[in-house]
Amino acid sequence: MDPRVPVHDLLIIGGGFGACSALAWLARLAPKAMRVAVMIGSRTPADGADNFYGCGLAYGAQDPTHLLNSAHWNMGLLLDEPDGFTHWLSAQSPTKKLSDFVPRAEYGAFLQSKWHENLKLLTLKGVEVHVIQQSAISILELTDRFVTIVDDAGTNHSCAAVLVCMGPTLISETGLRHEKLISPIWPHGLQCLKGACGQVVIIGTGLSGIDAAISALAEPEVTKLTMISRDGRLPLAHDAAARERLDVQFKGCPLEVLKTIRTAASRVPWQAVMNALRDQSNIIWHDWTTIERRLALRHLSGMWTAHRNRLPPDVLRQVETAIDHGRLEIIKSFTRLHFDNDGHVCVQLIGSGGIIKPDWVVDARGFARINMNMNSFFGQALRDGHFNTSGLGYGIAGDKSHRVTPLGLAPIHVVGAARIGDLIETTGAPEVRTQVHQSLEALLKPNHPVKVSRHMNCQENGSSAID
Missing domain, CATH: 3.50.50.60 (FAD/NAD(P)-binding domain)
Structure with a gap:
């Protein structure tokens, strides 16, 4: 096999919400005979079962006492079906009255169910799907025609395009290990x-x-x-009653935006104001200079985090x-x-x-900021010059379709938490499902250089076909 010929039309890196959303979109959008691979990572579940597919780190093994921090009606996989999780819950227990905030374990079950459901839909559609239970380590080669990804088993995976949906990298104390x-x-x-x-x-x-x-x-x-x-x-705390959509425009420098927030919150619940701000936050962030972004992070990040999360x-x-x-x-x-x-x-x-x-x-300090000093796929890609950071020096920089490689080279799109810095709001389900949709729409355009090759039907070493 010629290593320069892509084995996959699209490689999805990630095994959580983002990848699950991508499979749901592909079940709608993917052309027949497309070859898709999903690299879910080397992690194995505690009980040895397959119940971690689609769950990622956050939803794979949850205590029943842990509740979702978002209401179920906004946790669907698809942009036009934000209440998809609600419908799934209702179908599981038709007579049960739903509370606004349900256990995270139930959301993990939803993701697992949708993961397998969409794999079956793709197979019935004639899409060839492989699941690779390894972690991406680095980009071996990036040309105008293909990308070669190396996994932690040393296997190379050649593809025409890549969609990276890896979840957040957690902050941890390096070099410090103790049983307590x-x-x-x-x-x-x-x-x-x-x-x-x-x-x-x-x-x-x-x-x-x-x-x-x-x-x-x-x-x-x-x-x-x-x-x-x-x-x-x-x-x-959330206010479940504050669901009204506000017609408020947030413009100007950080202090002007803060003034608009306070004015609006004097008339309606502040939760509704924050919801409106969330919808516009990345546009505002894009319009600010690097100096304004740094000032906002220095003086307002604690307030933003407490009110937003x-x-x-x-x-x-x-x-x-x-x-x-x-x-x-x-x-x-x-x-x-x-x-x-x-x-x-x-x-x-x-x-x-x-x-x-x-x-x-x-x-439990939360998300790490992606930079070239990290020992990770993103850190290696930054050191190798394949990706760039935002103007703040951290976070993967991308365009409006979340493409992170320049035109003229094979497309790699990155969505989710790795974009923190280039975007301010990029970790929640609504943002990730939107980014996934925008990425796939760009990748599957008729005039896009990614072509569905019908003459190959080969399986890489280390991949497993999905029935």
Whole structure:
């Protein structure tokens, strides 16, 4: 086989929501005889089953007490079916009254179901689909006709186009390992807290930190829970009633946008204002200069995170009750982890000089910013000059269709959390499903250089056909 001839018309890298959305779109859009491969990663589920397909890191192994942080009616896979998850839930339990915020485990079941359903639809349509259970490591070659991706087994995968849907890279303490240090928390890290006792310190007070806190609070032998972050700010709560669409335009510099937000929030629930801002956020971000972006991140990022990344009201009440009863403490501080002479993990509070020696430490600081120093597919692609970062020095830069390679070279599109920096809003289901659709529309245009080759029907080493 000539390695310069693409084996796949399209390679999708990722095994979570983004890839699941891509399969749903392809079940509609893909031409007959198209050859698609999905590289889902080398991760294997804890129970050895196949129930992790489509779930990614975030939804593969969830405690029933963890709720989705978004209402079910906006978590569908397709742009024109935002309530697709709602319909699926109703079909599973027709007589059950749905609460606004359902367990994350149910969403994982939805993604798994849709993953297999759309693979079958693609096969019936005559699309050849392969699932590759390896992780992408680097781009071996990029020409005007093809891309060659190397996986962690050393196998090369040649394709005419690539859609990268990998989820967020989690922040972790490099070089620090301990049986009582949980990092990262997904997909199975929080299971280590089962039976935990004594003091638990959680680094991070965002949505991931709240999930860790819910797990810790469920353990009766946990005597004290401490959450620490640089701003000491917890997410605020959703208002399920604030679903009205506002006709508000946000324009100008960061201070002008902030003024518009405050004016609008004096008339209607602030949650509705934030929803309207979310729809326009990437346009606003694009119009700001690099200096304005840096100023906004420096002075407004904590406020944005607390108001944008919201909690189900019941979850926030549970956290606030734990604070009122003295079981949970919030500390505002930068931190550093190290070992003491006895080998225990210590949490140093930078500035105050305080040191906490807890029984457990949970690293729940959220997403890492993609840059060329990272030991990852994206870091390697940046070092090799295949991708560029945003003007902030992190995040993969792309065009309006999320293409990250220049015209004249084979197309690679990147969607989701890897774009943070180039985009400000790029991690939620509505944004990712929109980006996937825009990418596939660009890739499948009739005049696009990606052609569906009908003369080949070969299978790469390491790939498995889907029945």
